[in-house]
Amino acid sequence: MITAPGSGQGKSMVTAALARLHRNAGRNVRVFKHGPDYLDPMVLEVASGNPVYQLHPWMTGEDECRWRLAEAAQTADLTLVEGSMGLFDGDPSSGDLAKLAGIPALPVIDAKGMAQTFGAVAFGLAHFDPELPVHQVIANKIGSAYHGQLLRESLPEGIDLLGAIPRNDAMDIPDRHLGLVQANELDDLSQRLDAAAEVLKAAGLDTLPQPVELSAEAPTVPERLLEGQRIAIARDAAFSFLYRANLDLLEAMGAELHYFSPLADTELPGADALWLPGGYPELHAGELAANIPMLEAIRDFHQAGKPILAECGGLMACADELWDKEGLGHALLGLLPGRASMANRLKALGLQSLNTSLGDLRGHTYHHSELETPCEPAARTRKQAGSEGEAVYRLGTLTASYFHGYFPSAPALVAAIFRGEPFTFHHSLSE
Structure with a gap:
């Protein structure tokens, strides 16, 4: 260590x-x-x-x-x-x-x-x-x-x-x-x-440490809850925060993963669901806003009722506008009313979980931006200490939050999100 x-x-x-x-x-x-x-x-x-x-x-x-x-x-x-x-x-x-x-x-x-x-x-x-x-x-x-x-x-x-x-x-x-x-x-x-x-x-740091013995049981093989499901995943300089374990789990559950670049591509790969992960959209907001064909393709995908998961940077891209560190506003997807804007300090940091009828998805939050929106969140995550955490928005088949999930902690929930299947939040704000 x-x-x-x-x-x-x-x-x-x-x-x-x-x-x-x-x-x-x-x-x-x-x-x-x-x-x-x-x-x-x-x-x-x-x-x-x-x-x-x-x-x-x-x-x-x-x-x-x-x-x-x-x-x-x-x-x-x-x-x-x-x-x-x-x-x-x-x-x-x-x-x-x-x-x-x-x-x-x-x-x-x-x-x-x-x-x-x-x-x-x-x-x-x-x-x-x-x-x-x-x-x-x-x-x-x-x-x-x-x-x-x-x-x-x-x-x-x-x-x-x-x-x-x-x-x-x-x-x-x-x-x-x-x-x-x-x-x-x-x-x-x-x-x-x-x-x-x-x-x-x-400096003499080329020696090996003393060996230790490690042993553990292999985990159970996950159910193939995403068999045949095609998931398009944004992956480029603007969207890159992807845990390998998350990708491994999706494939182990039967999903086909297709990567695309919201910066460089003009159309989405053929897919049943879409994942916009975190990254640095604020550094590429002008380029993202200028790629009109891609923005329209993602809007059409949402309009067609197909599931979209947007995490942190992905949530920022779903807003009507993204305001960068220079104070310039850029019109983006408009799937989530309001605007995301960069702050001059860290806005949230820490371990959190999303508690649902299909399991507790554990993960974290870490961001320097904030979202102003008239939308009421469907739920909030729970901080590790137990208090309220990030807002989780559900607009049609869009699930968006600043929260980054570690998928293996709740495979059934992750499968439901990408299949567009119903589940309930244990900390729903509409209760």
Whole structure:
């Protein structure tokens, strides 16, 4: 478990560079991400050359966490799990996942401006929870070899310094308001990762950890509730927030998946249902608005009474207008009256669930925009702590919300949404 005392310590890039370092050494590397995240996994897939899945005891379930790690161990020489936030932050935390899986935690500590206190931070992380093994730490952003030596000498007995990474431009990847820039937007990402891997190799980070044993029962095969159902999925620079597990489940339930680009295509693929996932429509609003044939095709699809699921960025595209960060309004689909507009701060963040007669769909929300609409929501999600979360709108066969669902948590509900079949909300606002 690659973790840290908190966010911003550099663990994402260290995880990616570690994956590339061992991949370049000829090893089969699998990487997982703790918690909801779309952007880090894109980079980690490029780094490792293998698919990346989410692990989160609450969102994906404890059994699935164990199974995915054990399955990866069948073929992988090295498995890395990138934590989220700090080691003990959140419920369940990265530390909780590490304990559940039976793997040690490896903290990355930003040592800039720090000397002997580095040892105190490492000691605290290693002893805060006696059930969680922490045998080694990584020092990040050191200023010199002497600085690295001070850090090594500061460590208490039982904790070793795996490596000390110097400050280096190769360890940086651009980011924006939702996190890292999407992997497919960086033409030189592979070269950046190779350079970062060499930085880690020079810092002594090319050794393998001690092996652990992983075991788990395979999950039950899902019912083929979407047999023969064709689902058109928006996938391009504007719509890209897709969990691999969601796509896997749709196919396992019998669906045929057909991808299209609302930016570049002028017509929809032949389909029975449509999925507009999250992404960055606000960065491409002008281009989306100018693609009149595609807008009309999606409107006709809705008019024909076919199911549409719109999540976060997809919801924004369904509004009458989308106002970007520059304050420019763009006329979009008009399936959901009102306008979506970018805010100057984060508007929502956290784990939530949608409670229905066909199961509880777990997932999360994370957005910098807000929707102004005269429409009353059909229901609201529930935050993990129990209070009201995101609005869920149902207009005809359109289901739209800022909420991102993790499909394997409620297969029957997901199948009903894409088949346009009835279900009831347990927290309906019309009750």
